[in-house]
Amino acid sequence: MKTSSLIHFTLNGESCTVQAPPMKRLLDVIREDLHLTGTKEGCGEGECGSCSVRMNGELVNSCLVPVLQAEGAVVQTVEGLACGGALHRVQQAFLQCGGAQCGICTPGMLMAAVQLVENNPHPSLAEIREGLAGNLCRCTGFMRIFESVLAAATTDYAAQSEKVENAR
Amino acid sequence: MRGNAEAHEMIAPGNLAGVLDVLAAAPGKWTPIAGGTELMVAFSAGRLSSRRLVNLWGIPDLRFIETTADSFVIGGCTTFLDLRANAALAAELPLIAKASSWIGSIANQGRATVAGNLANGSPAADSSPALLVYDAEIELISKKGRRRVPYSEFHTGYKTNAMTTDELIFAVHVPRRFAGCMQYLRKVGTRRAMAIAKVALAGTGLLRSGVIEEIRLAAASLAPFPARLRETERALAGKSITSDTIQSARAALLAEAKPIDDIRSTAEYRKCVGANLLEEFLHELSRGESPR
Numbered sequence: 001m002k003t004s005s006l007i008h009f010t011l012n013g014e015s016c017t018v019q020a021p022p023m024k025r026l027l028d029v030i031r032e033d034l035h036l037t038g039t040k041e042g043c044g045e046g047e048c049g050s051c052s053v054r055m056n057g058e059l060v061n062s063c064l065v066p067v068l069q070a071e072g073a074v075v076q077t078v079e080g081l082a083c084g085g086a087l088h089r090v091q092q093a094f095l096q097c098g099g100a101q102c103g104i105c106t107p108g109m110l111m112a113a114v115q116l117v118e119n120n121p122h123p124s125l126a127e128i129r130e131g132l133a134g135n136l137c138r139c140t141g142f143m144r145i146f147e148s149v150l151a152a153a154t155t156d157y158a159a160q161s162e163k164v165e166n167a168r
Numbered sequence: 169m170r171g172n173a174e175a176h177e178m179i180a181p182g183n184l185a186g187v188l189d190v191l192a193a194a195p196g197k198w199t200p201i202a203g204g205t206e207l208m209v210a211f212s213a214g215r216l217s218s219r220r221l222v223n224l225w226g227i228p229d230l231r232f233i234e235t236t237a238d239s240f241v242i243g244g245c246t247t248f249l250d251l252r253a254n255a256a257l258a259a260e261l262p263l264i265a266k267a268s269s270w271i272g273s274i275a276n277q278g279r280a281t282v283a284g285n286l287a288n289g290s291p292a293a294d295s296s297p298a299l300l301v302y303d304a305e306i307e308l309i310s311k312k313g314r315r316r317v318p319y320s321e322f323h324t325g326y327k328t329n330a331m332t333t334d335e336l337i338f339a340v341h342v343p344r345r346f347a348g349c350m351q352y353l354r355k356v357g358t359r360r361a362m363a364i365a366k367v368a369l370a371g372t373g374l375l376r377s378g379v380i381e382e383i384r385l386a387a388a389s390l391a392p393f394p395a396r397l398r399e400t401e402r403a404l405a406g407k408s409i410t411s412d413t414i415q416s417a418r419a420a421l422l423a424e425a426k427p428i429d430d431i432r433s434t435a436e437y438r439k440c441v442g443a444n445l446l447e448e449f450l451h452e453l454s455r456g457e458s459p460r
Contacts, residue, residue, distance in 0.1 A: 003174050004174075020173070021173035021174045021176070022173075022176075022177075022178035022179075022180075023171075023173040023176040023177075023178050023211065023221065024173040025173070025208070025211075025212070028173075044212040044213070045209040045212055045213065046205055046208070046209055046272065046275070046276060047362060049273065049275060052275055058249070058275075058278040058279075059274055059275045059278060060275055060278065060279055061275045061276070061279075063208070063212060064203075064204045064205055064208040064209065064212075064279065065204060065208070065279075066173075066178060066201070066204060066208065066211075066221075066223075068178050068180055068223060069180075069204070069223060069225045069226065071180070112274070112275070115274070116274075130274070130361070131274055133273045133274070133360065133361030133362060134272060134273020134274060134275050134276065134361060134362060135273075
């Protein structure tokens, strides 16, 4: 039985090659082989979203992706959001709005939020709730996170946070 | 116990013919894997019994939605996000898009496939009740050829189905004759996302001159596998919707449903809610309200 394969994919804009068993989880390859530890493991069963990354433009739970399926793919992790030292606007908004507390869910939240605003630049609160429904946070109570995404999606942050306040 | 990647073999033939060759050469020895939303959960927990997996993810022959004059043909590896994004399908067969939107979260919907949902055969499968009340057919493919099975005959027991070990689900065919019907689907779970159904009920019906001319009912989590509620349908066919009809339909559903107690709910609750959903559908059907 062939126990390991050479797998090539693009990670955060750079091509990379790993030698790994094909069933090794993309999450473990990212953390153990490629030493990018921003992506977290929470539940390990696709429930919590801590391990969210983007693969070929889709949000995926990297704990549920056998690395063989990443062959030839374009993968983005939280480390790939900032550009040349400048934070992504979603990261900036999380900082400004207190969207992170303990931080374990934050990389996954950021990836889900980026996925949402890139497909839907002006999401409603309901759309934000749906876009982040697969990402669990046990600190913030979610409202600060939703405010962060609204802030990232609008320049008129003050009016948007009032909207969130009213929806509470 | 965690899964050990080295204990599993996985191959990616890269095209449909290659996968069918692998399945034909050693029937039953290879487990097809697409989006991994079931099998990788089992793997992570160290309880994936399949030692050899053959990859279907990324095979374009299996990921498509075609519209013909009389049906939508949905490739087996079409994801639930693909289904939600198809405007023609969502307009004509809204229950499919609605059921797709309930599956897990966006990350799960972008990976989970319709064939995976059906082949896995969970009694609570989100896409099943809608496909049952749309009279869907399953197109199976193997090296020997293709055959079609009514979806209502696909599941044969708890997690068993009509497929042979060398077959794959190639596509799901959904007839385009429901636009004029009242269509109903409701799932009851603990939250809107990431919840497995305690119970779900789907219905399509046509009322003409106050009489039920057509009725199809299907449920999740009311039997060991997703199934039509044939006895309840019989209690309603040809009747007008009166309080007596509703009471006898409720009784038929309560007699027909065979739910279980498990971590998500109880048999008693499931039966009661199933009957309530049926009643809600019948009220909507009698009022001629827009599909929900």
